[in-house]
Every structure is written in C-alpha cells, then in structure tokens.
Amino acid sequence: MTEAGAKITHRRVLTLALPIVLAGATVPILGVVDTAVVGQLGEAAPIGAVGIGAIILTALYWLFGFLRMGTVGLTSQARGAGDEGEVVALLVRALMIGCGGGLAIIVLQVPLIWASFQVSPASAEVETLASGYMRIRIWSAPAAVAMYGITGWLIAQERTRAVMVMQLWMNGLNITLDLWFVMGLGWGVNGVAIATFLAEWSGLALGLWFCREAFQGTRWRNWARVFDGVKLRRMAVVNTDLLIRSLMIEAIFVSFLFLGAGYGDATLAANQVLMQFLFVIGYAMDGFAAAAETLVGQAMGARQRLVLRRAAWMTSLWGLVTNMGLALVFAVLGGWIIDVMTTSDEVREVTRVYLPYMVAAPLLGWAAWMLDGIFIGATRSADMRNMMVVSFAIYAVAAWALTPIYGNHGLWAALLISFVVRGITLALRYPALEARAG
Numbered sequence: 001m002t003e004a005g006a007k008i009t010h011r012r013v014l015t016l017a018l019p020i021v022l023a024g025a026t027v028p029i030l031g032v033v034d035t036a037v038v039g040q041l042g043e044a045a046p047i048g049a050v051g052i053g054a055i056i057l058t059a060l061y062w063l064f065g066f067l068r069m070g071t072v073g074l075t076s077q078a079r080g081a082g083d084e085g086e087v088v089a090l091l092v093r094a095l096m097i098g099c100g101g102g103l104a105i106i107v108l109q110v111p112l113i114w115a116s117f118q119v120s121p122a123s124a125e126v127e128t129l130a131s132g133y134m135r136i137r138i139w140s141a142p143a144a145v146a147m148y149g150i151t152g153w154l155i156a157q158e159r160t161r162a163v164m165v166m167q168l169w170m171n172g173l174n175i176t177l178d179l180w181f182v183m184g185l186g187w188g189v190n191g192v193a194i195a196t197f198l199a200e201w202s203g204l205a206l207g208l209w210f211c212r213e214a215f216q217g218t219r220w221r222n223w224a225r226v227f228d229g230v231k232l233r234r235m236a237v238v239n240t241d242l243l244i245r246s247l248m249i250e251a252i253f254v255s256f257l258f259l260g261a262g263y264g265d266a267t268l269a270a271n272q273v274l275m276q277f278l279f280v281i282g283y284a285m286d287g288f289a290a291a292a293e294t295l296v297g298q299a300m301g302a303r304q305r306l307v308l309r310r311a312a313w314m315t316s317l318w319g320l321v322t323n324m325g326l327a328l329v330f331a332v333l334g335g336w337i338i339d340v341m342t343t344s345d346e347v348r349e350v351t352r353v354y355l356p357y358m359v360a361a362p363l364l365g366w367a368a369w370m371l372d373g374i375f376i377g378a379t380r381s382a383d384m385r386n387m388m389v390v391s392f393a394i395y396a397v398a399a400w401a402l403t404p405i406y407g408n409h410g411l412w413a414a415l416l417i418s419f420v421v422r423g424i425t426l427a428l429r430y431p432a433l434e435a436r437a438g
Helices: 010-039 044-062 066-080 084-107 109-119 124-156 160-184 188-210 229-263 265-302 305-341 345-377 381-406 408-435
Strands: none
Touching (some): 010 265, 010 305, 044 109, 044 124, 044 188, 160 188, 229 408, 265 345, 381 408
C-alpha cells in the first residue's frame, strides 16, 4: 500500500477538511466589511455598485472553477500513482490555463461588462460606479483565476492549511486596505477595488511560495511533458465536463432567483436570506468534499479499491454528521438568525414560512455534495456532467409543474428535488466508479 493511500483515519479526514471549512467562513466576512466600509459614505449608490460589481466578477471568475476541481482530481491521482513528474506538470498547466483565462477576461472586459448590465440593469449612477470598480479589479483576473489551480494543487497535496492561510491572508489584507483606502484616504468605491486588486495579486504570490518545491530543479521546465498531447486532452475533457456541469448549476440558481422575483419583494428578499443558509451549508461541505476529492483521487491513482471505498465512506460520514448538525441549528436557531439578518417585520414573517426547507436542505443535499467530491477525485467528469443534465431537466419540469400550483413553495421544492436527483443518479453510477479502481 502506498503512503498516499495508507491509513485513512478520522483524524486525517478532519485535518484535511477543517481548514477548508474555516477558510470558507472568512468569505462572507469580507463581503460584510466591503458593504460596511462603503456604507460609511452615506449614499446608497456606492453600496449597490460594490455589490453588483463583485457579483458580476465572481460569476465571471467562477466560470473557471473547473480548474480547481479538475486539478484536485488529476493531481491526487498522479500522487497516488507515485508520478511526481506529472504532479509538477499539472501545476504548470493549471497556472498557464489560469493566467490565460484571466488575460482573456481583461481583453474582453468591455463587452463582458456591457453584457452584464444588460442582464442585470441598474441605475445610471450605480452602473457608472460599478463599471469603475470592475475596470480596476479586473486587472487582477489572472491572479484570481490562477489561484483556482494553485488551490486545487495544494488540496491534492493534503496541504489544506496552506489554502486556509492564503484565504486568511487575502481577506485580512483586503479588509485592512479597505479601511485605509476608503475611510482613511477617501478613495470611495475605487478604494475597495484597489484593495481587492492588491489582495488577489498578493494571494497569488503567497500561493506560488507555498508551491515553491515544485519549481526546484528542472522538472517544471520539462516542456515535452507539460505539453504532452494525451495528458492535455484528458485535462481538457475533464475541465470541459466540469464547466458544463457548473454552468447548469448556475442556471438552476439564477432561474430560482428570477422566478422567485415574480412573487413580490418580500418573497424575493426571503429567498435571498435563505440562500445565505445554503451558502453556509456549501462552505461546510466544501471541506469534506475536498477531503473526498483528495483521498479518493489518491486511491484511484494507486488502484486501491478498498482504500477508495474507505475514503468515500469516512468523508461522507463526517459530511452527514456536519449536515445533521446544521439541520438542527437551523431548526432551533433559524428564527433568531433570520431576525439578525433583516429588520423588516414583513420579510422576517415570510422567511419563517420557508425556513423548513432550510432544515431539510442539509439532509436532502448531503449525498449530492459528497458524491460530487468523490466523483471529482475519481475524475469521473462525464458522469457528473450527465447526471447534472438529468438533475437540471427534472428541476425544470418540477418548477414548471409545481410553481403554478404552490408558488414559492413549489420553487423551493423543485430546488430540493434537484439535490435529491443528483444524489440518487450519482449513487447509481458509484459502482462503476469503484470498479475502475482495480
């Protein structure tokens, strides 16, 4: 048994998962500080500009989220197989794709920003401020996108503490510069953008420092290996499948928000509040899914079926325990959390009506979230793509059938049904995944 596949224990799973969970917890804190800092300017437009600008850029960057997932799976398999040369080559390829994708966003920034405001129009003042914000921040796109590759590579090395340190550094620096540039120097919305620009480039520098051992020696300059046609095609296929899957997930959530807007402002606000509950679940599950990606990938690379099964079982067990805990917290404290998040009595009342869906979501979505991690580690990207197509189709049918009768209740039911379908369909494909391990 190889070292990479040996001794999968509860301690090892938690050592992998918890730093990712903690890193994810810092993300909403940065959003709160960004909003609070520009809120001190005493006007509504700057708040809206930073909010809409950040959402648009995050959506653009997340189109390259496949780079993190694909890099974890491929790198962990190479590590499990003991192919250190391929491990280094994968980092170089990920950095090249990330920097290239970021440069493409910079080159296409004018039509991308224009198209974004066509989809999500705002007032002239907000659009002007948001455009200025994005035109500054977009110059760190190569760093932001390349970080997906670095993050995936470090996770595959079981170096999730390094990932946590990078996230804490970037967000901490961003917050510090926010306060200095906006409140100290009076740079307004542009100050928030410059702070993020500097934080993202510094994050890339720190990430490269954490990866410095890969650049020792000459293996990283083995261009014949880096540009190996077979390896590049496999990477392209995996990443394309994951991109299609991610686009369909985004389509589900975007359509959910658009359809919810048709039920009035209070219902739309309630849906937005409850979406934050889903984000909390996502951040918590990211850690255990990442552990599954790494350990399953290593076992797949080493061709150790029993180790793969143990990795899938133990990571999923901890994911289930975590989600049961979240369901309990939402059931007991959900009303209080809602009251903290909004001061509107109407929104509070409407949100409580739909709170039971958030109690059910962690339990109904657990299998889908964990199997995603397992399939990423095994690089069974075609299965992920195909099962996502099925889930999207059933979500669309459920929304079409249920919303005319049950309104927003039908919309939430359709969303949860899509979680269940994804979990069931991936579970049906799991035996074939395990069989590939030898």
